[in-house]
Amino acid sequence: MSQPISVAVLGASGRMGATTVQALEAAPDLEVVARLDARDDVAEVATAGAQVAVDFTVPGATEANVHALIDAGVHVVVGTTGWDEGSLGRVREHLAEAPGRGVLVAPNFALGAVLAMRFAAQAARWFESVEVVELHHPDKADAPSGTARHTAAGIAAARRDAGLGPVPDATSQQLDGARGAEVDGIRVHAVRLRGLVAHEEILLGNAGEQLTIRHDSFDRTSFMPGVLHAVREVGRRPGLTVGLEHYLDLG
Numbered sequence: 001m002s003q004p005i006s007v008a009v010l011g012a013s014g015r016m017g018a019t020t021v022q023a024l025e026a027a028p029d030l031e032v033v034a035r036l037d038a039r040d041d042v043a044e045v046a047t048a049g050a051q052v053a054v055d056f057t058v059p060g061a062t063e064a065n066v067h068a069l070i071d072a073g074v075h076v077v078v079g080t081t082g083w084d085e086g087s088l089g090r091v092r093e094h095l096a097e098a099p100g101r102g103v104l105v106a107p108n109f110a111l112g113a114v115l116a117m118r119f120a121a122q123a124a125r126w127f128e129s130v131e132v133v134e135l136h137h138p139d140k141a142d143a144p145s146g147t148a149r150h151t152a153a154g155i156a157a158a159r160r161d162a163g164l165g166p167v168p169d170a171t172s173q174q175l176d177g178a179r180g181a182e183v184d185g186i187r188v189h190a191v192r193l194r195g196l197v198a199h200e201e202i203l204l205g206n207a208g209e210q211l212t213i214r215h216d217s218f219d220r221t222s223f224m225p226g227v228l229h230a231v232r233e234v235g236r237r238p239g240l241t242v243g244l245e246h247y248l249d250l251g
């Protein structure tokens, strides 16, 4: 058997980091060589000989981590949310000076969630109305979720490509927030409830019919097949990739 891929995990004591360490340790072709948390120096990943680093930290830290990891000479798999066009653009520029290095930023590693986003984008052009509802545990820092933002962006792009106008909405009076946030013209609603893990519904409406696409992560193990696939692939995919769907050959 060939040498295992050596992996560093940033945010290793967190909910996702700890689950990722367990999943990596159970995979014979992957080896955890470093576990980093908030007070550790990112340069340790190079000292430990990591080839790939996985970041499940916090929105305020992830971009700086990625730049430091590129400088440390490793490929990077990012699950942390909070990315925008500006932060992605800076990583793209940095990677242009580090040929061969791969970075994947993926808002959701659950295969069902990735498919739900794809199905929503496919359906979007055929429906007049669409709204996204995401539901999460109340310990989550950001709202709306990275997945909901990515879902809405995909729907908005599909509607634009199909020449559809704005989603109909006659609201002229409202309490602040009653209609949710707007992402690329698509309404996104965030629920925080004890007992939940990570859930999303995409509601699509036409006169006389509704299509609901729903995905549920009941447990953080749901993200692990996608994380392990990304760790194995990222070294073969130079440059910046946004979204696990690009690693899945979905056609």
Ligand SMILES: NC(=O)C1=CN([C@@H]2O[C@H](COP(=O)(O)OP(=O)(O)OC[C@H]3O[C@@H](n4cnc5c(N)ncnc54)[C@H](OP(=O)(O)O)[C@@H]3O)[C@@H](O)[C@H]2O)C=CC1
Binding pocket: 010, 011, 012, 013, 014, 015, 016, 017, 036, 037, 038, 039, 056, 057, 058, 059, 061, 065, 078, 079, 080, 081, 082, 106, 107, 108, 109, 110, 146, 223
């Ligand atoms: N892409 C996906 O499929 C998924 C993405 N997520 C995203 O992953 C992120 C983490 O979620 P979750 O695990 O629930 O959050 P947690 O708060 O449980 O974990 C975050 C961890 O990161 C640590 N940390 C903070 N700053 C740094 C830093 N600069 N370097 C290294 N570690 C740091 C924290 O340490 P301390 O507590 O000491 O500050 C904590 O242990 C979120 O953005 C979430 O949205 C979550 C689930 C799935």
Ligand SMILES: O=C(O)C1=N[C@H](C(=O)O)C[C@H](O)C1
Binding pocket: 081, 107, 108, 136, 140, 141, 144, 145, 146, 147, 148, 197, 198, 199
């Ligand atoms: O914080 C979480 O838990 C999750 N975060 C990601 C997001 O913001 O989309 C992925 C998943 O929804 C779980």
